[in-house]
Amino acid sequence: MSIRQWPQRERPREKLLERGPSVLTEAELLAILLRTGVRGYSALDVARQLLTEFGSLRGLLTADAQRLCAARGLGPARYVVLQASLELARRHYQEPLRSGVPLNGDQATKDYLQMRLRDLPYEVFCCLWLDNRRRVIAFDELFRGTLDTANVHPREVVKQALARNAASVILAHNHPSGLAEPSLADEQVTRRLKEALGLIDVRLVDHLVIGDGVCESFAERGLL
Numbered sequence: 222m223s224i225r226q227w228p229q230r231e232r233p234r235e236k237l238l239e240r241g242p243s244v245l246t247e248a249e250l251l252a253i254l255l256r257t258g259v260r261g262y263s264a265l266d267v268a269r270q271l272l273t274e275f276g277s278l279r280g281l282l283t284a285d286a287q288r289l290c291a292a293r294g295l296g297p298a299r300y301v302v303l304q305a306s307l308e309l310a311r312r313h314y315q316e317p318l319r320s321g322v323p324l325n326g327d328q329a330t331k332d333y334l335q336m337r338l339r340d341l342p343y344e345v346f347c348c349l350w351l352d353n354r355r356r357v358i359a360f361d362e363l364f365r366g367t368l369d370t371a372n373v374h375p376r377e378v379v380k381q382a383l384a385r386n387a388a389s390v391i392l393a394h395n396h397p398s399g400l401a402e403p404s405l406a407d408e409q410v411t412r413r414l415k416e417a418l419g420l421i422d423v424r425l426v427d428h429l430v431i432g433d434g435v436c437e438s439f440a441e442r443g444l445l
Contacts, residue, residue, distance in 0.1 A: 233245060233250070233252050233264075233265065234253055237249075237253065247268075248265055248268040248272055249265060249268070251271065251272065251278070251281075252265040252267070252268040254299075254303060254306060255267055255268060255294065255299060255302075258294065259293065259294050262294070267293070270293065270294065271292060271294060271295070275292075279340070281303075282303060282304075282307050283340045286300060289303070310336065311337060314329075314332050314333040314336045314337075315333050315336075315337075327427075327438075330349065330391060330429070331429065331436040331438075334347075334429055334436065335431055335434070335436055338393065338394075338395035338431045339395060339432065339433060339434070341395055342397055343366055343397060344365075344366040344394060344395055344397060345364065345365050345394060345395060346362075346363055346364040346365075346366075346373050346393075347360065347362045347392070347393045347394065348360070348361050348363055348381065348382075348390050348391070348392055348393075349390065349391040349393065350381075350382070350387040351387060351388060351390065352387065355389070358385050358386070358387055359385055361385075363377060363378060363381060373410050375410075375413050375414050375417040376417075378414055378418070379420075379423075382418060382421060382423045383421060387423055388422075388423065389423060389424040389426050390418065390423060390424070390425060390426065391426045391427050392411070392414065392427070392428040393428070393429040393430075393431060394428075394429075394430060394431070395432070396430060396431065396432050398432075399432050400432050400433075401431060401432030401433075401435040401436060401437040402430070402432075403428075403430050403437060403442075403444070407428070407430060408439075408444060411425075411428045411444065411445070414428075415445065425445060426440070427439055428440075428444075428445070
């Protein structure tokens with residue numbers, strides 16, 4: 222049966238308009254993006270099958286493009302819609318961190334970094350540069366590594382701090398394993414960077430470790 226033949230209160234779009242998006246299931250939200258189903262299956266049927274096939278919503282949205290396009294009920298056009306929706310979400314979280322905006326909330330920073338870094342299959346080391354009023358200057362990915370390590374060179378971090386004319390910085394890197402627990406190597410490189418940046422009067426505000434839905438803060442742990 223087509224979704225159009227369902228009672229109005231049960232249709233995902235009408236349900237969203239009447240009660241808001243938070244009451245919809247992941248399958249219902251996905252069905253709205255898909256818009257239509259395939260022969261013999263409604264958009265909601267297709268959405269449920271995709272979530273089962275890929276294991277989760279996150280598994281679906283971060284899957285390989287070729288595999289997604291080949292999945293039943295998707296194809297290139299719907300793949301584009303899903304990726305555009307995901308990129309809009311990323312940019313929504315990035316909005317509080319755009320250049321020139323004061324950084325007033327730690328949670329906004331964590332949300333943005335988790336959205337940007339948590340699904341990467343390799344480790345990256347990044348710097349969020351701030352001016353003396355805690356306004357965002359820029360966000361730079363400085364080092365990219367392998368599955369479990371990224372070599373960080375203090376000299377390059379200092380060089381970039383001077384180039385950005387930064388007053389302070391928030392460091393961040395991800396753990397592709399999903400575990401956000403800082404390692405001994407993380408603590409050691411943080412101390413080295415704090416000392417190196419201190420020589421040019423750039424304050425280290427925090428170092429955030431991004432895992433699977435978890436963000437650990439060196440400042441909150443008293444490790445700075």
